[in-house]
Every structure is written in C-alpha cells, then in structure tokens.
Amino acid sequence: MNESLIKYLFRIGDSSLILGQRLAEWCSNGPTLEEDVALTNISLDNFGQARIIFSHIAELENNGKTEDDFAFRRNEREFYNALITERPNGHFGDTIARNFLFDAFQYHFYTELSNSKNKFLAGFAEKSLKEVKYHVRHSGEWVVRLGDGTEESKEKIQKSINDLWDFSGDMFLTDSNIDNLSKEGIAPDYSLIYNNWKKTVKEVLERATLVVPEDGYMQNGSLDGRHSEYLGHLLGDMQFLQRSYPNAKW
Amino acid sequence: MYNNKIKYTEKEVWDILDTIPDPEVPAISIVELGVIRKVTLENNKVTVNITPTYSGCPASERFKADIKEFLTKAGIENIELIMQYSPAWTTNWLSDEAKEKLRIYGIAPPIDGTEDKGFLFESGPKVVPCVKCNSKNTEVISQFGSTACKALYKCNDCLEPFEYFKCI
Numbered sequence: 001m002n003e004s005l006i007k008y009l010f011r012i013g014d015s016s017l018i019l020g021q022r023l024a025e026w027c028s029n030g031p032t033l034e035e036d037v038a039l040t041n042i043s044l045d046n047f048g049q050a051r052i053i054f055s056h057i058a059e060l061e062n063n064g065k066t067e068d069d070f071a072f073r074r075n076e077r078e079f080y081n082a083l084i085t086e087r088p089n090g091h092f093g094d095t096i097a098r099n100f101l102f103d104a105f106q107y108h109f110y111t112e113l114s115n116s117k118n119k120f121l122a123g124f125a126e127k128s129l130k131e132v133k134y135h136v137r138h139s140g141e142w143v144v145r146l147g148d149g150t151e152e153s154k155e156k157i158q159k160s161i162n163d164l165w166d167f168s169g170d171m172f173l174t175d176s177n178i179d180n181l182s183k184e185g186i187a188p189d190y191s192l193i194y195n196n197w198k199k200t201v202k203e204v205l206e207r208a209t210l211v212v213p214e215d216g217y218m219q220n221g222s223l224d225g226r227h228s229e230y231l232g233h234l235l236g237d238m239q240f241l242q243r244s245y246p247n248a249k250w
Numbered sequence: 251m252y253n254n255k256i257k258y259t260e261k262e263v264w265d266i267l268d269t270i271p272d273p274e275v276p277a278i279s280i281v282e283l284g285v286i287r288k289v290t291l292e293n294n295k296v297t298v299n300i301t302p303t304y305s306g307c308p309a310s311e312r313f314k315a316d317i318k319e320f321l322t323k324a325g326i327e328n329i330e331l332i333m334q335y336s337p338a339w340t341t342n343w344l345s346d347e348a349k350e351k352l353r354i355y356g357i358a359p360p361i362d363g364t365e366d367k368g369f370l371f372e373s374g375p376k377v378v379p380c381v382k383c384n385s386k387n388t389e390v391i392s393q394f395g396s397t398a399c400k401a402l403y404k405c406n407d408c409l410e411p412f413e414y415f416k417c418i
Contacts, residue, residue, distance in 0.1 A: 020306075034391060034392035034394075034402065035392075037392065037394050037395065037396070038392055038393065038394035041394040041395075041397075041398045042394070043306075044304075044306035044307075044308070044398060045304060045305055045306045045398060046306070047305075047306045048302075048304060048305025048306025048307065049305045049306070051305070051306070052305055052335060055333075119336070120335075122336070123335045123336025123337075123338070124335055124336075126336060126337070126338050127305060127335050127336070127338035127339070128305060130338060130340075130418040131304060131305060131398070131418075134393055134394070134416070136370065137370055137393065138393055138394070140370050200370070203370075204370065
C-alpha cells in the first residue's frame with residue numbers, strides 16, 4: 001500500500017519541484033522587476049508544495065531519509081515529474097505558455113484531489129489550491145495579453161503553445177498504480193481533470209484570439225521515469241552542491 | 251537541569267507566543283497572524299501546532315526557530331512543533347485588530363469577503379483603499395509582491411506604491 005502511495009506522491013511532488021527549479025532560473029533575469037518577483041514567488045510556492053510532499057514521504061518511509069535526500073540525491077530515472085515541467089524557460093512567452101498549460105492542470109487536479117480519501121492529500125490539495133489560483137491567473141492573463149497583443153507577440157505565444165502541446169498529454173497519463181489509487185478514492189479521476197483542463201485552455205486561448213492546437217502524437221514516459229534530455233541538465237545544476245559537498249549546510 | 255513540571259498555564263504559553271513578531275511583518279505577532287493553531291501542555295511537554303501561510307513561505311523556518319527560542323528562554327525545555335496543513339491558513343484568521351495594525355504599518359489589510367471563489371477572469375475588480383490617503387482610486391501593479399502573501403498596488407491620486415495583503 002505504502003509503496004504505491006509513495007510513488008504517486010513523488011509524481012505530485014516532483015512536478016512541483018522541477019517547475020520550481022525552472023522558475024528559479026528566472027531570478028534576476030525577469031523582463032521587468034514585477035515579473036521577476038512574480039515568477040520567483042510562484043517558484044517558491046512550488047518548492048513549498050514539494051517540501052510538504054517530500055516530508056510526508058520521509059515520515060511514511062521512516063528510514064532516516066529526509067526531504068533533501070529526495071531532492072538532491074535521486075537520479076534522473078527516479079524522477080516522475082510531468083514532462084512539461086522540465087521544458088526549458090526559452091523566452092518569456094515560452095515560460096508563460098508552459099506555466100499556463102501546467103497551472104491550469106494543477107488547478108483542476110488540486111480541486112479534485114481535495115476530495116481525496118487520503119486525509120494528507122486532501123489537506124495538501126486544499127492548501128495548494130489557494131496558491132495555484134494565483135499562478136493560473138498570472139499565466140492566463142499573460143497568455144491573453146500576448147495573444148491579443150501585437151502581431152509579433154501573438155505569433156510568438158501561438159508558436160510557444162504549439163511547441164509545448166505534445167507534452168501536455170503526459171500530465172493526464174495514468175498507469176495501473178494510479179488507476180488502483182483512483183478506485184480507492186485516493187487519486188482523482190484523470191479523465192475528468194482532462195475535460196476541465198481542456199475547457200479552461202479553450203476559454204483562455206479563444207479570449208487570447210489564439211488557436212487551440214490539434215492533438216497529434218503525445219510525448220510520454222514520465223510515469224516510468226523516462227525524460228527529455230533537459231532534466232539531466234536541470235538536475236546537474238540543482239544537485240551539484242549536495243553531490244560535491246554532501247550534507248553542506250546553508 | 252531539566253524541569254519536569256511546566257510552570258505555565260496554556261494561556262501563559264499563548265501570551266509568550268504573542269510576543270513573537272512576524273518575521274516579515276513585525277507589526278503583528280505570529281499569534282495575531284493566525285499561524286499558531288493549538289497549544290497543548292502535557293506532562294512536561296509543550297506542543298505547538300503551526301499552520302504556515304503559504305507552502306513555501308521562508309518565514310515558517312523563522313517561526314519555528316523563534317518559537318523554540320522564546321519558549322526555551324521562558325524555561326520550557328521540552329517543545330514539540332507540529333506543522334499542520336489542514337485546515338489551510340486563511341486571511342480570515344487575522345483579527346480586526348491585526349488588520350488595523352497592518353494598515354498603520356503601511357500594508358493594506360485583506361478585505362473581508364473578497365476571497366476569490368473562481369479563478370482566471372471570474373473575479374470582479376477589488377477596491378483596495380490607499381494606505382496613505384485612503385483614496386479608492388488605486389490599481390494593481392502585480393499580484394505578487396515582496397512576499398507571496400502580498401500584491402503590489404499603486405495609488406493614482408497620491409501616487410504612493412503600497413502592498414496589499416492578499417485574501418486567501
């Protein structure tokens with residue numbers, strides 16, 4: 001029981017951690033001071049969510065490992081984050097498009113997860129949802145501003161959405177582990193989340209005068225720990241210090 | 251040496267905690283902020299349940315260190331801190347007194363009943379009065395301020411930029 005729950009917890013916590021790390025890369029690089037602050041605030045919320053999940057895993061495992069072990073001492077194949085979270089920041093529009101597709105997912109996912117029979121997950125989702133509301137509003141408003149902006153901004157954000165589309169399907173994939181958890185009422189129904197997500201994405205893209213891309217081949221693999229080439233580089237950066245100087249303290 | 255009887259009542263422990271300023275907004279105490287949910291005195295142990303404002307709030311580490319420091323100074327040695335995530339922290343837990351203190355300190359307090367029920371474009375515009383001149387002619391600059399719990403506003407009359415404690 002614990003083992004399947006722990007794998008599912010990693011799926012949730014890793015997505016937050018990896019997106020948090022990506023957004024931290026914007027620190028001091030934002031296009032304006034306000035955006036620098038916004039993106040790093042969102043990063044911090046995601047790190048906070050990952051920490052809550054990882055601390056809970058440490059309690060469940062109860063073998064001396066801590067949240068830091070999970071963040072800094074796991075290899076690429078042991079990460080189960082949704083593929084879209086590891087996509088590079090690119091230009092500001094790429095970051096906004098990635099965030100929007102993922103934030104909208106997280107919003108609907110946490111909404112459903114707050115009804116989980118697992119008390120920890122329900123409480124975690126209820127809390128995180130309050131934060132994610134602000135995330136999806138931030139990225140959603142930017143999608144509209146860029147889409148309904150200048151000719152150049154429209155063209156760029158449409159291309160960002162199109163390029164990321166193939167990675168969106170992976171967020172909703174389930175395996176027998178997740179399906180069993182859904183049957184027990186611990187994990188939510190992912191087809192319901194997908195429908196709600198699609199509705200939100202459609203609403204925002206239409207408002208932004210953008211086109212909803214057609215579904216084609218969807219990338220997959222994150223549930224088995226298979227990732228794009230970008231995750232290894234991200235981990236190299238994130239884990240370097242703890243790998244080189246184990247147990248170094250801030 | 252270890253003192254196996256706590257010489258305080260529960261109320262007195264609350265009073266000690268009420269002297270700890272919020273690390274980010276020192277105008278109010280951590281009790282007024284509403285992050286202390288429960289104090290339990292059992293045998294020789296004091297247990298404090300803490301609910302952080304935001305998941306990633308860096309101040310929660312400071313809360314924990316400060317609570318330990320203040321209670322230890324008061325002679326309590328056996329302290330347990332429990333992070334409690336449910337029910338989630340809400341700005342409704344700020345007392346009216348704390349809100350007034352925030353305003354005087356220069357941070358616009360959360361406006362009751364404006365918690366966003368929907369998301370995206372469903373929420374109507376909120377009027378946040380300027381902390382300096384009380385004008386209602388203000389506008390939001392960014393939903394994210396110097397900390398996750400605050401948004402940035404600007405007064406269009408006196409031109410004062412100020413922070414608004416977001417309703418969650």
